[in-house]
Amino acid sequence: MDNNISLTLKVWRQNDAQDKGRFETYKLEAVSTDSSFLEMMDILNEQLIGEGKEPVAFDHDCREGICGMCSLYINGRPHGPDDDVTTCQLHMRKFKDGETITIEPWRSAGFPVIKDLIVNRSAFDEIIAAGGYTSISTGGVPDANAIPIPKDDADEAMDAASCIGCGACVATCKNGSAMLFVSAKVSHLALLPQGRVEAARRAKAMVSKMDELGFGNCTNTGACEVECPKGISISNIARLNREFLAAKLQD
Amino acid sequence: MKLDSKIPEGPLAQKWDNYKAGQKLVNPANKRNLDIIVIGTGLAGASAAASFGEMGFKVKNFTIQDSPRRAHSIAAQGGINAAKNYPNDGDSVHRLFYDTVKGGDYRAREANVYRLAQVSNDIIDQCVAQGVPFAREYGGTLDNRSFGGAQVSRTFYAKGQTGQQLLIGAYQALMRQVNAGTVDMYTRTEIVDYVIVDGKARGVIARDLVTGEFSRHFGHAVVMATGGYGNTFFLSTNAMGSNGSAAIKAYQKGAAFANPCFAQIHPTCIPVHGEFQSKLTLMSESLRNDGRIWVPKKKEDAEAIRAGKKKATDLSEEERDYYLERRYPAFGNLVPRDVASRAAKERCDAGFGVGTTGLAVYLDFKTAIERLGEDTIRARYGNLFQMYEKIVDDNPYKEPMMIYPAIHYTMGGIWVDYELQTTVPGLFAAGEANFSDHGANRLGASALMQGLADGYFVLPYTIQNYLADDIRTPRMTGDEKEFVEAEAAAKAKFEKLLSIKGNRSVDSLHKELGLVMWDFVGMARNKKGLEEAIEKIAAIKKEFWTNVKIPGSGKGMNVELEKASRLADFITTGDLMARDALNREESCGGHFREEFQTEEGEALRQDDKFAYAACWEYQGEDKAPVMHKEDLTFEVVKVAQRNYK
Ligand SMILES: Cc1cc2nc3c(=O)[nH]c(=O)nc-3n(C[C@H](O)[C@H](O)[C@H](O)COP(=O)(O)OP(=O)(O)OC[C@H]3O[C@@H](n4cnc5c(N)ncnc54)[C@H](O)[C@@H]3O)c2cc1C
Ligand code: SF4
Ligand code: FES
Numbered sequence: 001m002d003n004n005i006s007l008t009l010k011v012w013r014q015n016d017a018q019d020k021g022r023f024e025t026y027k028l029e030a031v032s033t034d035s036s037f038l039e040m041m042d043i044l045n046e047q048l049i050g051e052g053k054e055p056v057a058f059d060h061d062c063r064e065g066i067c068g069m070c071s072l073y074i075n076g077r078p079h080g081p082d083d084d085v086t087t088c089q090l091h092m093r094k095f096k097d098g099e100t101i102t103i104e105p106w107r108s109a110g111f112p113v114i115k116d117l118i119v120n121r122s123a124f125d126e127i128i129a130a131g132g133y134t135s136i137s138t139g140g141v142p143d144a145n146a147i148p149i150p151k152d153d154a155d156e157a158m159d160a161a162s163c164i165g166c167g168a169c170v171a172t173c174k175n176g177s178a179m180l181f182v183s184a185k186v187s188h189l190a191l192l193p194q195g196r197v198e199a200a201r202r203a204k205a206m207v208s209k210m211d212e213l214g215f216g217n218c219t220n221t222g223a224c225e226v227e228c229p230k231g232i233s234i235s236n237i238a239r240l241n242r243e244f245l246a247a248k249l250q251d
Numbered sequence: 252m253k254l255d256s257k258i259p260e261g262p263l264a265q266k267w268d269n270y271k272a273g274q275k276l277v278n279p280a281n282k283r284n285l286d287i288i289v290i291g292t293g294l295a296g297a298s299a300a301a302s303f304g305e306m307g308f309k310v311k312n313f314t315i316q317d318s319p320r321r322a323h324s325i326a327a328q329g330g331i332n333a334a335k336n337y338p339n340d341g342d343s344v345h346r347l348f349y350d351t352v353k354g355g356d357y358r359a360r361e362a363n364v365y366r367l368a369q370v371s372n373d374i375i376d377q378c379v380a381q382g383v384p385f386a387r388e389y390g391g392t393l394d395n396r397s398f399g400g401a402q403v404s405r406t407f408y409a410k411g412q413t414g415q416q417l418l419i420g421a422y423q424a425l426m427r428q429v430n431a432g433t434v435d436m437y438t439r440t441e442i443v444d445y446v447i448v449d450g451k452a453r454g455v456i457a458r459d460l461v462t463g464e465f466s467r468h469f470g471h472a473v474v475m476a477t478g479g480y481g482n483t484f485f486l487s488t489n490a491m492g493s494n495g496s497a498a499i500k501a502y503q504k505g506a507a508f509a510n511p512c513f514a515q516i517h518p519t520c521i522p523v524h525g526e527f528q529s530k531l532t533l534m535s536e537s538l539r540n541d542g543r544i545w546v547p548k549k550k551e552d553a554e555a556i557r558a559g560k561k562k563a564t565d566l567s568e569e570e571r572d573y574y575l576e577r578r579y580p581a582f583g584n585l586v587p588r589d590v591a592s593r594a595a596k597e598r599c600d601a602g603f604g605v606g607t608t609g610l611a612v613y614l615d616f617k618t619a620i621e622r623l624g625e626d627t628i629r630a631r632y633g634n635l636f637q638m639y640e641k642i643v644d645d646n647p648y649k650e651p652m653m654i655y656p657a658i659h660y661t662m663g664g665i666w667v668d669y670e671l672q673t674t675v676p677g678l679f680a681a682g683e684a685n686f687s688d689h690g691a692n693r694l695g696a697s698a699l700m701q702g703l704a705d706g707y708f709v710l711p712y713t714i715q716n717y718l719a720d721d722i723r724t725p726r727m728t729g730d731e732k733e734f735v736e737a738e739a740a741a742k743a744k745f746e747k748l749l750s751i752k753g754n755r756s757v758d759s760l761h762k763e764l765g766l767v768m769w770d771f772v773g774m775a776r777n778k779k780g781l782e783e784a785i786e787k788i789a790a791i792k793k794e795f796w797t798n799v800k801i802p803g804s805g806k807g808m809n810v811e812l813e814k815a816s817r818l819a820d821f822i823t824t825g826d827l828m829a830r831d832a833l834n835r836e837e838s839c840g841g842h843f844r845e846e847f848q849t850e851e852g853e854a855l856r857q858d859d860k861f862a863y864a865a866c867w868e869y870q871g872e873d874k875a876p877v878m879h880k881e882d883l884t885f886e887v888v889k890v891a892q893r894n895y896k
Contacts, residue, residue: 016807032525034644040528042758049756049811054802057810059317061490066415066637067321082641083297089641114461115808122438125318129430133423134382135408137305138298138707139373141380145337158384158410161419167322188382195382 003033005097009044012104012172014113021113023102025179033093036069037080038063040092057116063088065229068164071171072117073104076169078227086166086229106171110178110215121167123233124181124212132185147193153173155189161228169232171223175216180224183240184232190243195247201248203243252868254881257668258362262885264345267366270669274712275719282307285718286726288455288470289443289760290497292319294414294699296476296683297421298706304428308718311468312425313437313457315492320422323478323490324702327414329398329533330406331699333371338395342403344368350401351697352888355585355662355690356856358510358841358864361887362669363687369442370708371700375407377707381420383753385409388520398536398695406696411535411634417699421706441813442497443741445473445504445678448733452504456734456741460813463806464723465738467729469625471721472677472714475501478705479661479683481514483821483828484773485765487658488520488533498665498684499820502827503591506673507879509666509686511824512832515693515841517659518591518772521642522611531657532642533637534614539584541619541628542652543763544595546603546612548572553603563613563651564606574598578851582895589692589841589854590895592656596774596780597852601653606653615651657772660698662689662841663831665864666881670713671705674866679714681705686864745805750813753798760799764818764825772829777845781833785826792822801831827867827876858890 007028014021020021027045031040038060045055062067074080095101103117111119135158146241161184169180189195195202218237225234259270265837277285291299293313300312313700316322336342348368352359379385385407388393395404409416412428428434439460444455446467454469480495481487502508519534542613547553548570555561575594576583586594595612598604605611626649629636634649643653665673665680667687673678689697727734771784795818803809838847838854839861847855863880870876 028498032527033525035527036529036642039529042529043527046756046758049800049802052802055811057808059494061316061321062323062326063491064326064532066412067316067323067325067490069316069321085641091641091644093644118554123316125320125426125429125438128320128423129426133427134380135427136380138377138424138711139303141376144335144379144385145392149387150391151387151389154384154387156418157382158332158386159661160415161382162410162412163385164415166316187382192382192384194380 004030005033005092005095005099007031007095008100010100010102013056013116016115017112025194029235033091035092036063036088037074037090037092042203045105050069057118059118060088065089068166071106071166073106073171075102078106078171079229084229084231086164086168090218094201106167108170108176108211110170110176111167121165123215124155124165124167124178126213127178127182127206127209128185130209131198131202132188132189135198149192153191157188160191160232160236163232164230166229168229170215172223172227174221174223175219177218178215178233179218179237179240180212180234181229182210183236186240187236190239199243200247203240204247207240238249252674252879254507254666254674254866254879255668256360256881257670258360259669263361263365266362267369274716277715277719277722281722283309285453286307286311286470286634287714288468288473289313289476290455290477291322291476291682291684292422292648293322293324293424293476293478293682294418294421294702295706296474297322297425298420298703299474299476299681299710300434301421301424302707302711303714304431304433307433310428310434311470312434312436313440313442315439315441315460317438319425319436319438321418322418323493324418324699325415327699328411328489328533329537330396330408330413331374331417331698332398332405332694332696333375333407333700334368334405335372335375337393338404340403342405346403347371347405349888351688353692354688354694355692356893357690357858357862357885357888357890358513358839358883359688359690360883361885363748366709367688367701367704370704373708374700374703378420381424383409383416383420396537414699417703421703431702434746444500444737445502446737447675447732448727448731451676452730454734456738458741461808463809465742467734467738469727469729471718471724472679474679474681474710474714475665475684476681477684477820479515479664480821481658481661481823483764483824484658484768485761486523486528486531488517488531491530494817494818494820495824496820499823501665501673501675501678502867503869504675506675506678506680507666507868508827509864509866509881510663510831512693512772512835512842513662513691513840513865514658514828515588515660515662516592516656517781518588518595518656519614519654520641520657522606522653522655523608527833532638533659534639534652534654536588538614538632538635541631542584542589542614542616543618544575544584544612544614545571545573546598546605550602552607553609556605557607557609562792563615571833572603579895586895587692588610589843592774593843595656611653611655613651614654616647617651620648660693662686662691662693666864670716671710672713672717677717679710679875681710691842695873713771745812745816748799748812748819749801751797751799751801753800755794755798755800756802757799757811757818758797758858760791761818761821764788764822767791768825768828772825772832775843775845775885776832778833781829782830785833788822788826788829795822830876831865831867834865835861856892
């Protein structure tokens with residue numbers, strides 16, 4: 001039932017990309033453990049507004065773990081201490097009365113800070129634009145059942161396609177690599193006959209765009225898989241490497 | 252204001268073909284010289300922008316999120332309808348059309364709905380070609396399931412993430428066009444007004460949400476696909492950023508707003524649990540296939556449960572009231588959304604509600620688990636049960652879920668003709684933002700269908716018919732007086748907001764508006780309450796414009812300022828909804844007027860008086876809008892009272 005806790009929050013504040021940024025400390029009383037983490041942030045912001053201060057800027061939208069917009073680095077973990085959830089699905093019952101919580105933005109060369117806890121993840125869109133699609137236009141496509149697809153392949157493609165583009169994999173990687181994200185898209189499309197046609201070309205285009213945008217190399221630490229809220233498997237990276245090699249051989 | 256629906260000649264089934272046969276086209280060389288602005292990157296906006304780009308137009312596409320992939324459409328869970336009849340269970344274009352008109356309680360335009368059913372099959376083909384990983388059978392063909400309000404299995408789905416997968420398909424097509432240079436993408440950018448030149452929509456004023464700067468953009472035509480206005484209620488199943496501002500701005504620039512009072516309340520959401528609650532989470536409709544809905548038979552038991560002295564599992568079968576099965580033996584727990592929502596409210600208002608607030612009913616899987624085993628239930632609903640447990644901290648395999656209705660979707664919206672053009676020439680509206688197709692109530696899995704139909708298969712034809720007359724219109728620079736004036740007006744609004752420096756936070760005012768909406772313009776409405784609501788909304792409006800507090804400045808990112816600007820428009824929407832609800836003296840679909848019900852408490856339509864779309868014309872700030880009627884005539888469908896008994 002209803003349980004209230006008091007918290008000390010150490011929150012990263014940064015006015016804009018040029019600002020150096022600093023931690024500010026805030027105290028919050030009587031936060032219900034039934035509230036979500038982002039609702040706790042709302043309470044903090046109401047308190048700040050009441051004091052005439054600027055509220056903390058953070059990204060969020062759906063608040064049900066699907067849009068990939070929320071992105072906090074909480075006590076040293078992307079999306080906080082619970083497993084397989086996004087920040088918006090994290091609840092305050094995971095925290096103890098009197099606890100100090102440190103809240104930072106994603107930190108990675110590929111994701112510059114815009115303000116406070118908000119970062120710019122448009123590099124992910126650029127990587128998709130480089131080749132993360134099937135090259136077909138509206139209309140003039142075959143009947144949906146024209147090509148049967150084994151259920152297992154369709155299910156595996158679905159698992160890879162469930163990436164929400166949140167960037168936690170990059171934020172947790174010591175190299176700042178976007179390999180898990182890229183491999184999820186390459187796998188999703190390569191596993192389906194409709195995407196298979198361009199698989200090698202796609203892998204090459206997406207990887208070179210990723211390199212160009214300043215994401216680091218993958219050294220197989222596996223940290224990304226642990227922090228991915230959608231359980232995207234690192235085995236996708238192996239598939240990406242195969243596709244990438246195939247493309248290189250064709251050159 | 253003239254409302255010309257432009258329904259093509261000919262029998263219903265041939266109207267769309269007739270239209271396409273006679274419609275004007277733009278040749279490829281001219282397409283390069285024509286600019287289209289698309290506002291929104293949800294299913295409707297992304298599919299339209301991608302298609303226009305492929306056709307060779309120059310497109311500018313705007314979204315308030317940081318990426319087009321994050322539009323609210325991403326959150327849709329259940330599925331998308333189409334008349335493929337793959338399961339061979341008797342489905343057809345005609346049946347999908349008929350179900351949609353009937354489900355909408357006979358308040359939609361036949362011709363539009365028929366076309367929607369016709370193009371539904373193309374959508375599935377298109378999405379599969381894009382690599383959307385729909386669920387499949389072992390034989391490799393696509394799988395279907397059934398949804399409320401239909402007797403056939405016509406819903407395609409991708410796990411519980413259909414909206415996500417469809418949106419990612421459209422997003423990928425869109426990014427391909429960005430790469431090809433036909434679409435310019437503007438993220439974290441909000442359209443704050445339209446520019447009208449010589450009576451035609453010719454551009455927009457944008458505000459960069461990162462820098463706070465304004466900019467002017469020209470387009471030979473403008474498409475708004477900005478979603479629904481459910482967040483007028485503050486608490487809804489919509490994403491936090493979903494808003495009705497682009498629609499209200501269109502309305503203020505001369506576009507009629509149709510049927511604003513038609514809002515859908517979804518019966519199975521996780522109940523409100525505290526003052527700090529920021530949004531409501533939907534539990535998929537599919538749960539009603541196996542879950543049974545009940546409240547205690549005796550008030551004492553309900554009181555004991557609310558006080559924490561008894562648990563649901565303490566009550567025997569005899570002590571439970573499965574009220575949907577009792578009232579609607581034929582459809583039972585599977586009655587349409589509006590009927591299920593009202594029945595829950597009726598029980599809670601009568602004092603039988605559970606949960607700490609008394610505003611909840613049980614959704615119980617006990618019988619299903621006994622019949623099918625826990626494993627089968629886990630396979631069917633595992634992810635939903637997990638989501639419930641994360642939020643509520645209760646195990647739904649052991650204790651029944653608690654649910655309560657919540658605002659979910661808005662059928663009303665900007666009025667459009669058959670071409671999806673608004674009453675402002677050159678301004679088109681698509682997706683949830685327009686009023687077409689769903690009448691007074693939307694069936695499950697039909698919003699995704701409509702959004703993609705509009706963007707992939709309707710607008711690419713109809714917009715050409717408009718633009719064909721515009722090939723000699725040169726691009727404007729944005730320095731024309733109409734652009735300069737529109738920008739100045741938009742800037743003035745934001746400066747005004749910042750200058751108020753009052754004492755109330757934006758959220759506190761939005762919550763206040765939401766409560767008024769829920770209490771008086773929610774699931775059950777009556778004359779007295781609606782009149783009261785209009786007064787209360789006017790008071791909130793006054794409080795807002797004199798006492799809102801927005802820290803920070805207009806330079807750089809200012810989230811409170813964004814929210815304030817949207818709340819100003821939600822207040823206008825709320826007022827419009829109340830007025831429309833007051834005008835509509837009948838009960839239909841999502842609109843239930845207590846004065847108009849049968850002896851058994853069912854909705855009572857007044858077809859002789861209200862078989863029309865109510866289209867509201869703006870008259871100026873603080874002036875009452877004027878209502879115009881688009882009469883609905885039914886040539887094919889036989890209008891009847893809905894019956895689910
Ligand atoms: C939880 C949930 C589950 C659902 N499940 C289903 C389902 O299973 N099946 C089904 O058919 N339907 C479902 N629906 C309904 C369906 O998801 C929506 O109706 C549909 O996705 C709306 O799509 P849209 O393209 O019209 O708008 P949206 O997806 O809402 O997109 C609006 C776009 O407009 C942009 N925008 C808004 N205002 C501005 C502005 N001023 N300037 C610039 N850009 C702006 C936004 O950034 C966004 O890109 C569900 C809805 C919810 C809430
Ligand atoms: S792979 Fe996982 S962590 Fe990385 S962006 Fe996708 S969902 Fe987020
Ligand atoms: S807010 Fe959408 S995933 Fe968290």
